[in-house]
Amino acid sequence: MRATLVLSVGLMVLVVLRAIRTRSSSGDISGYERTAVFFSDGDGAELGTARVRIADTDAKRYVGLSRTESLREGEGMLFVHPCEQSVSYVMREMSFPLDIVFVDEDRTVTDVYHAELPADGLADSELERYDGRAKYVLELPYQYTSERGIGVGDRIRSASDRDI
Secondary structure (H helix, E strand, C coil): CHHHHHHHHHHHHHHHHHHHHHHHHHCCCCCCEEEEEEEECCCCCEEEEEEEEEECCHHHHHHCCCCCCCCCCCEEEEEEEEEEEEEEECCCCCCCCEEEEEECCCCEEEEEEEECCCCCCCCHHHCCCEEEEEEEEEEEECCHHHHHCCCCCCEEEECCCCCC
């Protein structure tokens, strides 16, 4: 009887652990690919380079940089959407301000926002929205674009073989 009880409890624990593992892996945000993104102006002159993590799944795009305590100079995140579309970004659970750069399918910068930290305790619905039409969105250190003269009409390219 005791052996049956121990076996039953053991099986229940395994089932619960398996369910937790399955649930966690469906929203897995580990294992980011990385690349360098180069900015250039209309004449092809280099404006800057950023080393970025690539967020190319729904889970990675949702979390973004919110689990990051800080960015070093020239670091950031590249959000890759399945196609060019209207997108909205917020500063959810962020520890630092950002530049948010919207880039279209042709890799041309369409909008640049300098996003300050929101007040503590705001619900998602109360957060300021940064809207644009983009296939790619870059989040970079605050004022990165201003310091390098990056703006609407400039272009990006990637050092990796990815479709960017």
